[in-house]
Amino acid sequence: KAAAPVFDGLSARLRFLEETGLGYLTLDRAADTLSGGEARRVRLASALSQDLSGALYVLDEPTAGLHPRDTAALLAMLGRLRDSGNTLVVVEHDENVVRAADWVIDMGPGAGARGGRVVYSGSVAGMMQCADSPTGLFLAGKEPPYRPGPKAPGRDGFLEVRGARAHNLKGATAHFPIGCMTGVSGVSGSGKSSLVADVLGANLSELVSRRRAGDGKRGPWIDCDAIGGFEKIRRVVQVGRCVRAGGSRSVVATACGAFDRIRALFASTELARARGYGAGRFSFHAKGGRCEACRGEGERTLEMAFLPDSAAVCEECGGRRYNRETLDVHWAGLSIADVLDADVAEAGRVFRAIPALSRLFSSLESFGLGYLTLGQRVSTLSGGEAQRLLLAAELATGVCSGTLYILDEPASGQHPRDVNALVKVLESLRSSGGTIVAVEHRPQVLRAMDWIVELGPGAGPRGGEVVAEGVPAAVAEAVGG
Secondary structure, three states, X not given: OOOHHXXXXXXXXXXXXXXXXXOOOOXXXXXXXXXXXXXXXXXXXXXXXXXXXXOEEEEEOOOOOOOHHHHHHHHHHHHHHHHOOOEEEEEOOXXXXXXXOOOEEEEEOOOHHHOOEEEEXXXXXXXXXXXXXXXXXXXXXXXXXXXXXXXOOXXXXXXXXXXXXXXXXXXXXXXXXXXXXXXXXXXXXXXXXXXXXXXXXXXXXXXXXXXXXXXXXXXXXXXXXXXXXXXXXXXXXXXXXOOOOOOOOOEHXXXXXXXXXHHHHHHOOHHHHHHOOOHHHHOXXXXXXXXXXXXXXXXXXXXXXXXXXXEEEOOOOOOOOEOHHHHOOOEOOEXXXXXXXXXXXXXXXXXXXXXXXXXXXXXXXXXXXXXXXXXXXXXXXXXXXXXXXXXXXXXXXXXXXXXXXXXXXXXXXXXXXXHXXXXXXXXXXXXXXXXXXXXXXXXXXXXXXXXXXXEXXXXXHHXXXXXXXXXXXXXXXXXXX
């Protein structure tokens, strides 16, 4: 009897995992081998499987990494929690989750400093009638998804992966048209990331590295029999869903490649040259120019007894990260701290006379990132924002032809309006000669693709096969979607 509560708790968690499609997992499965959707549902099982009533559940993007079929199972579980007398507050962009909500709060109207207001609060039906609600406009079909002009797959050949067998892949063979946008879909745990990152990405990255080193010999294929069509790929760019470019202290200006040029501009000013300041003086990571009280962080961590540590603005520099001597130097009337406090749109105006920076900031702004401040930490960005940041910066370099871009759920955590901006980024990369392969679940993205590879039919040992591939309409017909 004493053990009954323990067994009941275990039973509830295991039942939740099975109901959300994870019945195939073994309890000794290593956590780092799980897909993003699998890991998310395992964590949710711990939080949601307790038999509580009168509890408040706060969930942040619970559908991230989930296939629509898995989302339906999650919604059923959330509905049961609500019906048991609990309150659920869910931060979410998934259309099915929003439509199923009893009450909706829409924030906006923009992002960053352009947002922060409640533009609508009420029923879903009422939100669809609200002209100020970006979400309502999409649900009502008044702001349609962006669809790029189609491109005939196969005109430039295919990348062909033959006999892929990483993790749960069962000797799968898949085709990815060169110079096109390919979406790789399937239920969570069906083998998408294994095929795209562990087989296609790993092999082509190795081939490109050997080619650059002047080594004409190809090493043994990694977890597959062979890959055809690789000769046309001269560069591989892999951008993961949890990308954190440049480390934990990296900021937007660093991640997009602007900060080196900006620091060089400050070092070229008359005062900086007179004082002997080089570009390194304007890095908040290095001694000399940074505020030593906070080591360039702009804030100091306060240790609180019996409570979590708290951060407070540095009293020495007032959150500006640099010492007074460094802040004496101005370019176009701004200190280096002023530049880091500016958003992308403002920076575009400040540096419009510098072609490389003007082109970069214009690219970022055109893809919906004009609200990001240059000094904002990359670790505070959503996965989708981080991927768009790096892709827009990549586009600004003008080096796209012959490049393979591998993306892991780039639409994760994005509003439908942001997804439109993402699709435009991908279309621009394609138009510049790039080949895009994206693991994705969002129908809005998949419908915009030139080609779809669907894995399944199930997850784990029940998956690992290519069940359909082709243009979106053909795949939808083949899988009954």
